[in-house]
Amino acid sequence: MSDLLERLRTGLPPEALITDPDVTASYAHDMASFCAAGTPAVVVLPRTVEQVRHVMRTATALRVPVVPQGARTGLSGAANATDGCVVLSLVKMDRILEISPVDRIAVVEPGVVNAVLSRAVNEHGLYYPPDPSSWETCTIGGNIGTASGGLCCVKYGVTAEYVLGLDVVLADGRLLTTGRRTAKGVAGYDLTRLFVGSEGSLGIVVKAVLALKPRPPQQLVLAAEFPSADAACDAVCRIMERGHTPSLLELMDRTTVRAVNALAAMGLPETTEALLLCAFDTPDPASDLAAVGALCTAAGATEVVPADNPAESELLLQARRLALTALEAVKSATMIDDVCVPRSQLGAMLAGTAAIAEEYGLTIGVCAHAGDGNTHPTVCFDQADPDESRRARASFDAIMALGLELGGTITGEHGVGVLKKEWLARELGDTGVELQRSIKAAFDPLNLLNPGKLF
Numbered sequence: 001m002s003d004l005l006e007r008l009r010t011g012l013p014p015e016a017l018i019t020d021p022d023v024t025a026s027y028a029h030d031m032a033s034f035c036a037a038g039t040p041a042v043v044v045l046p047r048t049v050e051q052v053r054h055v056m057r058t059a060t061a062l063r064v065p066v067v068p069q070g071a072r073t074g075l076s077g078a079a080n081a082t083d084g085c086v087v088l089s090l091v092k093m094d095r096i097l098e099i100s101p102v103d104r105i106a107v108v109e110p111g112v113v114n115a116v117l118s119r120a121v122n123e124h125g126l127y128y129p130p131d132p133s134s135w136e137t138c139t140i141g142g143n144i145g146t147a148s149g150g151l152c153c154v155k156y157g158v159t160a161e162y163v164l165g166l167d168v169v170l171a172d173g174r175l176l177t178t179g180r181r182t183a184k185g186v187a188g189y190d191l192t193r194l195f196v197g198s199e200g201s202l203g204i205v206v207k208a209v210l211a212l213k214p215r216p217p218q219q220l221v222l223a224a225e226f227p228s229a230d231a232a233c234d235a236v237c238r239i240m241e242r243g244h245t246p247s248l249l250e251l252m253d254r255t256t257v258r259a260v261n262a263l264a265a266m267g268l269p270e271t272t273e274a275l276l277l278c279a280f281d282t283p284d285p286a287s288d289l290a291a292v293g294a295l296c297t298a299a300g301a302t303e304v305v306p307a308d309n310p311a312e313s314e315l316l317l318q319a320r321r322l323a324l325t326a327l328e329a330v331k332s333a334t335m336i337d338d339v340c341v342p343r344s345q346l347g348a349m350l351a352g353t354a355a356i357a358e359e360y361g362l363t364i365g366v367c368a369h370a371g372d373g374n375t376h377p378t379v380c381f382d383q384a385d386p387d388e389s390r391r392a393r394a395s396f397d398a399i400m401a402l403g404l405e406l407g408g409t410i411t412g413e414h415g416v417g418v419l420k421k422e423w424l425a426r427e428l429g430d431t432g433v434e435l436q437r438s439i440k441a442a443f444d445p446l447n448l449l450n451p452g453k454l455f
Contacts, residue, residue, distance in 0.1 A: 011054030035077030057173035068200035070142025076417030110141025129156035147197030149413030154371025167207035219281035221313035232274035233347035235299035248279035249371030259326035339403030340412030374412035
């Protein structure tokens with residue numbers, strides 16, 4: 001410990017090192033439940049690439065594990081510390097280095113907050129689409145590490161589709177540049193995409209070149225009330241089958257709607273079994289909403305309410321953004337699943353989740369990025385009750401098994417981390433795991449970067 005601190009101090013300013021155990025303990029874990037976290041030896045908050053390289057050279061020399069972190073808003077334990085590690089928090093590397101309207105790119109450091117970047121590029125008439133629910137606090141580096149999604153994925157895609165190039169500090173301190181600034185480029189293996197979603201296990205992102213789009217018109221939102229979740233999922237299938245491209249297509253089940261009402265008195269219809277929110281940012285959104293409204297009615301919607309203006313639209317979206325916070329208020333703890341299934345299986349996924357809730361005697365609310373089949377079943381439980389905690393964990397596993405049975409994946413955007421290691425192996429199979437471990441070994445032969453995650 002003393003040797004580690006002495007070596008770190010040779011290349012870091014005093015304010016970059018945190019050794020107070022009461023403070024370092026606050027960096028030990030992200031927001032996931034049921035994920036073990038160790039005790040870090042030290043927390044380092046670098047401000048420069050050279051400082052990050054110094055940390056990794058020191059860690060390699062002393063064989064000390066390093067756990068990279070962003071804002072710790074993750075939900076899989078991917079940012080959890082291991083005993084005796086260096087926690088490398090990149091939140092102080094928060095500069096937007098460049099915004100180019102001509103090239104339609106932004107060049108940023110990893111600690112830039114998603115919402116800060118979004119607002120900055122908007123001033124140039126541009127748009128950075130990835131918008132996780134935690135966008136006001138999560139960082140771009142964390143978004144890249146977990147390949148984050150968000151509400152707009154149905155039209156604009158996920159983080160991986162916007163990362164053109166990276167500067168990455170490798171485990172031994174070398175600096176690697178991947179990708180490009182150009183609109184096209186296919187030189188060599190696509191190492192950039194390999195780092196996206198790697199959860200800090202292959203290298204530490206210190207700079208990112210991000211693709212931007214022209215800022216779209218303000219979207220208008222429609223809310224549709226359904227007498228069953230199956231009818232709402234039928235509407236989703238009709239909307240996509242007819243070729244519509246909404247900028248948002250979100251679903252909230254009865255449990256989630258009631259939780260939001262209890263938290264914020266939003267006035268959502270308590271009688272609904274499922275609430276579908278659909279938005280368009282097209283030149284004529286009202287016409288698009290009318291067409292979608294007709295499809296919802298045909299699928300059995302009991303009420304369809306299109307917003308007349310952006311202010312009304314924002315009010316409707318606020319209910320969706322409050323979903324997780326509202327479900328967290330139902331019990332003392334939550335366990336948030338992140339299972340993505342084919343759109344055609346969305347109804348079966350919700351029906352199966354409801355059956356699991358009944359089987360285990362638990363409250364499980366579901367909100368979903370319905371347009372891309374990404375569901376977030378949220379298990380609400382009393383963490384002080386051992387039996388209820390056991391049932392919560394068992395129900396979580398049952399939901400993931402259901403997702404795989406329906407041809408889905410164990411995670412659409414939250415990542416694997418500690419929480420889903422066993423399930424990643426089930427999804428990939430023996431050969432897939434073997435090859436992924438080989439890739440890890442090629443980049444990090446000493447297994448110093450975020451050990452114990454993914455595999």
